[in-house]
Amino acid sequence: MSWIERLYQTYESNKTAIGDPGEEMPLLPICHTTQKAHVTIVIDGNGNFLRASVVPKTEARTIIPATEDSAGRTSGTTPHPLCDKLQYVAGDYARFGGEKEPCHEDYLALLKRWKDMDGGQAKLSAVFAYVSKGAVAADLVKGGVLHADATSSRLINEWPDKKSAPEIFRLLAGGYDAKGKSKPWQADAFVRWSVETPGDPQPEVWLDRGLWESWERYYGSLKSLQGLCFVTGAVADLAKQHPAKIRNDGDKAKLISSNDISGFTFRGRFADAEEACGVGFRVTQEAHSALRWLIARQGRRDGDQAVVAWAVSGVEIPDPMADSFSLLFGGPAEEVNGGGYTAQEVSLALSAKIGGYSARLAHTDDVVVMALDSATPGRMAIRYYRELTGSEFLARIENWHRGCCWRQHFGKDRIFFGAPAPRDIAETAYGTWRDGKVHIDDKIMKATVERLLPCIVDGAALPRDLVDSCVRRASSRNGIEPWGWEKTLGIACALFRYQYKERNYAMALERDRNTRDYLYGRLLALAEHMESRALYVGGEQRATNAEKLMQRFADRPYSTWLTLETGLTPYRVRLRAKRPGFLHRLETEIDEVVSVFDGDDFTSDKRLTGEFLLGYHCQREALRPVSAKEGEQEAGEVGETDTDNEE
Amino acid sequence: MKNRVEFKVSGRFALFTDPLTKIGGEKCSYHIPTYEALKGIAKSAYWKPTFVWAIDRVRVMRRIRTQSKSVKPLAYGGGNSLAIYTYLADVEYQVQARFEWNPHRPDMEQDRKTEAHWNIAQRMIKKGGRQDIFLGTRECQGYVEPCVFGEGPGEYDGCGDLAYGLMFHGFDYPDETGVNELHSRFWRPVMADGVVTFPRPEECTIRRFVRKMIPKPPRSAGLAEEGLEA
Numbered sequence: 087m088s089w090i091e092r093l094y095q096t097y098e099s100n101k102t103a104i105g106d107p108g109e110e111m112p113l114l115p116i117c118h119t120t121q122k123a124h125v126t127i128v129i130d131g132n133g134n135f136l137r138a139s140v141v142p143k144t145e146a147r148t149i150i151p152a153t154e155d156s157a158g159r160t161s162g163t164t165p166h167p168l169c170d171k172l173q174y175v176a177g178d179y180a181r182f183g184g185e186k187e188p189c190h191e192d193y194l195a196l197l198k199r200w201k202d203m204d205g206g207q208a209k210l211s212a213v214f215a216y217v218s219k220g221a222v223a224a225d226l227v228k229g230g231v232l233h234a235d236a237t238s239s240r241l242i243n244e245w246p247d248k249k250s251a252p253e254i255f256r257l258l259a260g261g262y263d264a265k266g267k268s269k270p271w272q273a274d275a276f277v278r279w280s281v282e283t284p285g286d287p288q289p290e291v292w293l294d295r296g297l298w299e300s301w302e303r304y305y306g307s308l309k310s311l312q313g314l315c316f317v318t319g320a321v322a323d324l325a326k327q328h329p330a331k332i333r334n335d336g337d338k339a340k341l342i343s344s345n346d347i348s349g350f351t352f353r354g355r356f357a358d359a360e361e362a363c364g365v366g367f368r369v370t371q372e373a374h375s376a377l378r379w380l381i382a383r384q385g386r387r388d389g390d391q392a393v394v395a396w397a398v399s400g401v402e403i404p405d406p407m408a409d410s411f412s413l414l415f416g417g418p419a420e421e422v423n424g425g426g427y428t429a430q431e432v433s434l435a436l437s438a439k440i441g442g443y444s445a446r447l448a449h450t451d452d453v454v455v456m457a458l459d460s461a462t463p464g465r466m467a468i469r470y471y472r473e474l475t476g477s478e479f480l481a482r483i484e485n486w487h488r489g490c491c492w493r494q495h496f497g498k499d500r501i502f503f504g505a506p507a508p509r510d511i512a513e514t515a516y517g518t519w520r521d522g523k524v525h526i527d528d529k530i531m532k533a534t535v536e537r538l539l540p541c542i543v544d545g546a547a548l549p550r551d552l553v554d555s556c557v558r559r560a561s562s563r564n565g566i567e568p569w570g571w572e573k574t575l576g577i578a579c580a581l582f583r584y585q586y587k588e589r590n591y592a593m594a595l596e597r598d599r600n601t602r603d604y605l606y607g608r609l610l611a612l613a614e615h616m617e618s619r620a621l622y623v624g625g626e627q628r629a630t631n632a633e634k635l636m637q638r639f640a641d642r643p644y645s646t647w648l649t650l651e652t653g654l655t656p657y658r659v660r661l662r663a664k665r666p667g668f669l670h671r672l673e674t675e676i677d678e679v680v681s682v683f684d685g686d687d688f689t690s691d692k693r694l695t696g697e698f699l700l701g702y703h704c705q706r707e708a709l710r711p712v713s714a715k716e717g718e719q720e721a722g723e724v725g726e727t728d729t730d731n732e733e
Numbered sequence: 734m735k736n737r738v739e740f741k742v743s744g745r746f747a748l749f750t751d752p753l754t755k756i757g758g759e760k761c762s763y764h765i766p767t768y769e770a771l772k773g774i775a776k777s778a779y780w781k782p783t784f785v786w787a788i789d790r791v792r793v794m795r796r797i798r799t800q801s802k803s804v805k806p807l808a809y810g811g812g813n814s815l816a817i818y819t820y821l822a823d824v825e826y827q828v829q830a831r832f833e834w835n836p837h838r839p840d841m842e843q844d845r846k847t848e849a850h851w852n853i854a855q856r857m858i859k860k861g862g863r864q865d866i867f868l869g870t871r872e873c874q875g876y877v878e879p880c881v882f883g884e885g886p887g888e889y890d891g892c893g894d895l896a897y898g899l900m901f902h903g904f905d906y907p908d909e910t911g912v913n914e915l916h917s918r919f920w921r922p923v924m925a926d927g928v929v930t931f932p933r934p935e936e937c938t939i940r941r942f943v944r945k946m947i948p949k950p951p952r953s954a955g956l957a958e959e960g961l962e963a
Binding site: 087088090091313314316317318319340341342343344352355356357359361362363364365459460461462465466467468469470471529536540544546 | 751752753754755756757758759761796798799801803814815816817818819896897898899900904915919921939941943944
């Protein structure tokens with residue numbers, strides 16, 4: 087089904103969430119937008135002023151009716167129909183020193199037309215009666231909300247003493263910015279209404295469902311263009327414009343747009359946009375409203391790119407773009423485990439989490455994954471679109487987190503067994519290190535994230551170049567911060583393991599695995615361990631040969647191993663004197679590893695595949711003493727806490 | 734009747750643009766080909782004004798994958814804009830089509846030779862078509878080969894039904910309908926085990942008048958044309 091139809095269905099099935107005051111960015115009723123209000127004016131049913139108050143910042147978000155033009159206004163003079171700034175609602179705006187062009191007449195006319203169409207709305211009549219008096223600013227001053235100069239009756243621009251300033255100055259401080267431009271001041275206050283009539287439990291106009299519907303009806307009735315809606319297939323009132331502000335409040339890009347007067351993107355067969363395509367007004371409003379809500383609620387934005395996954399029924403689903411850690415333990419309420427998480431903890435948490443989702447998500451519920459991006463500020467494109475059933479989606483997510491799982495080292499308090507996020511994978515594969523930080527080109531990042539989406543959502547195979555690139559990065563440690571290299575190693579291992587699922591790599595050392603690359607990886611870890619211990623014993627601090635030669639080792643393992651092993655001789659001498667037991671253990675292990683090589687495998691100088699990283703990582707973990715595994719250790723200090731008692 | 738042909742068409746990319754995304758310029762492909770696109774492919778392989786191609790069925794052989802590309806479309810008035818197109822990647826379809834005489838071309842009556850056209854169509858499909866084949870849009874080159882419809886394993890075998898909502902079917906051109914109007918047709922496709930069975934153009938109930946259009950059919954009658962006679 088098409089994306090817009092799915093969004094429309096999502097809106098229809100989540101109508102209970104419309105205007106939910108508990109949400110940061112609620113699902114908006116159609117033809118409505120949100121604004122931050124500064125002042126609430128309470129009037130009675132006959133339009134008499136009762137009182138006014140300043141709105142605290144936390145409650146400022148207000149749902150207001152808007153026309154297509156007013157929703158998109160930047161500095162123009164198109165009024166919102168009901169709640170608006172003083173400039174529009176106050177007839178005495180200019181008398182109190184308002185400097186902008188007063189637009190009261192337009193506002194009154196719009197409100198009157200709406201009120202006349204829908205006579206049943208008592209609140210509209212009351213607001214209209216009140217604003218017609220033209221004394222909004224005067225009442226606000228009288229009510230002590232705004233503050234005017236006693237002599238000139240002009241509103242005060244800036245309160246002299248910041249500390250004792252009345253509340254309104256905390257929202258609209260006034261004054262001038264560094265460039266000498268005036269900042270918002272009292273006269274820019276945004277007003278919302280509350281109409282108190284006996285027996286009405288909902289005095290606030292911005293929460294009144296009846297008013298929302300009334301505006302929808304009124305605004306819909308203005309639509310004159312009828313035609314076939316390409317989404318529902320029915321004849322409907324067609325939209326002339328499609329909403330913007332999809333990814334954020336400042337977003338001008340539209341998913342459906344047409345301004346083709348000169349570009350001939352579609353003209354030729356068609357003479358104008360109406361001939362080429364038509365979408366019902368309600369459908370597009372609802373679909374865009376739903377998309378905006380979904381992106382704010384559960385989407386991931388990365389520059390221009392937004393990725394969102396949702397269930398059409400509105401049930402919460404796991405984020406496909408999250409790494410295992412934030413998926414399972416990243417909730418704000420949850421205490422993050424001090425050290426890290428073991429494979430078992432993660433596995434249990436994953437089962438519980440997926441189980442929880444599947445209990446709420448009916449298995450035939452549709453889940454949609456969509457990625458949006460724009461190449462130009464005005465238009466937005468769908469980069470990825472996929473529909474699946476709920477059970478399929480959960481199975482794929484679980485499969486990804488179980489299959490692409492390795493010990494990840496994302497920082498001191500983020501050590502876990504699990505899958506990395508697409509973002510981290512992209513950074514690892516294509517990022518460059520500068521000044522101890524990883525930098526990645528925006529386009530490569532987006533393209534990589536897009537390439538990874540099908541791997542997670544469709545269970546597609548990982549792109550080979552991506553895995554190869556990660557493996558190469560993990561093999562060359564030069565120029566990467568130690569913590570960054572640990573992260574790279576974890577990601578490379580996870581990807582390699584996922585790419586070769588059928589080989590069933592365990593996340594712990596497999597002593598009976600005798601493939602060449604795995605064994606060479608183990609040898610490298612053993613050599614590194616022996617050398618770093620010898621250096622520690624000798625009180626030296628420098629990188630081991632194994633670290634330095636890792637890249638060469640990956641390319642030509644046999645000849646590099648000869649170099650490494652020869653280089654170990656002085657360290658062996660040192661260890662024989664000071665840590666004979668330790669040396670014996672390691673030497674036995676090295677011999678064991680060398681002896682299980684098959685035939686000519688050992689003497690072949692063929693390049694190692696990513697498998698050697700798995701062997702290396704597992705062997706290193708196995709060498710790490712128990713106490714160090716629990717406490718946290720930085721890379722390069724492997725085994726330092728090991729107190730050798732065989733001396 | 735010997736008027737049915739079967740062919741395979743494949744390509745690295747395909748773009749069967751969703752009309753919603755067409756007008757803005759950020760084109761995004763439908764997941765399955767439209768009737769009109771397949772008809773165009775059949776026409777590119779072989780066509781004469783004597784007949785009209787009708788598409789019976791299409792079988793989607795490969796898993797539907799999309800890939801977006803950043804493109805730099807040239808603007809008509811010079812310069813360029815930037816856009817992101819979302820293509821289908823690595824597609825292969827088996828198509829079953831048939832030709833029917835165009836009743837609005839009585840002047841072509843002497844050319845209504847089923848056997849001859851069928852044989853030419855078969856030969857043309859074997860050769861890869863008379864004109865360039867493209868999947869949806871011009872930049873998506875496609876390749877036509879003969880095949881037996883339903884033969885070979887498809888990646889959607891046994892996948893059950895997948896519904897696609899309202900989708901573009903094709904255009905009613907005046908030279909095929911006899912009415913001097915252009916209409917676009919819509920339908921609700923369901924893909925059953927990878928196979929989409931198209932309704933005949935007349936069977937589509939959702940239809941939209943686009944504009945008046947006057948047909949400009951080729952008037953030639955082949956070798957019977959004046960001046961070509963020996």
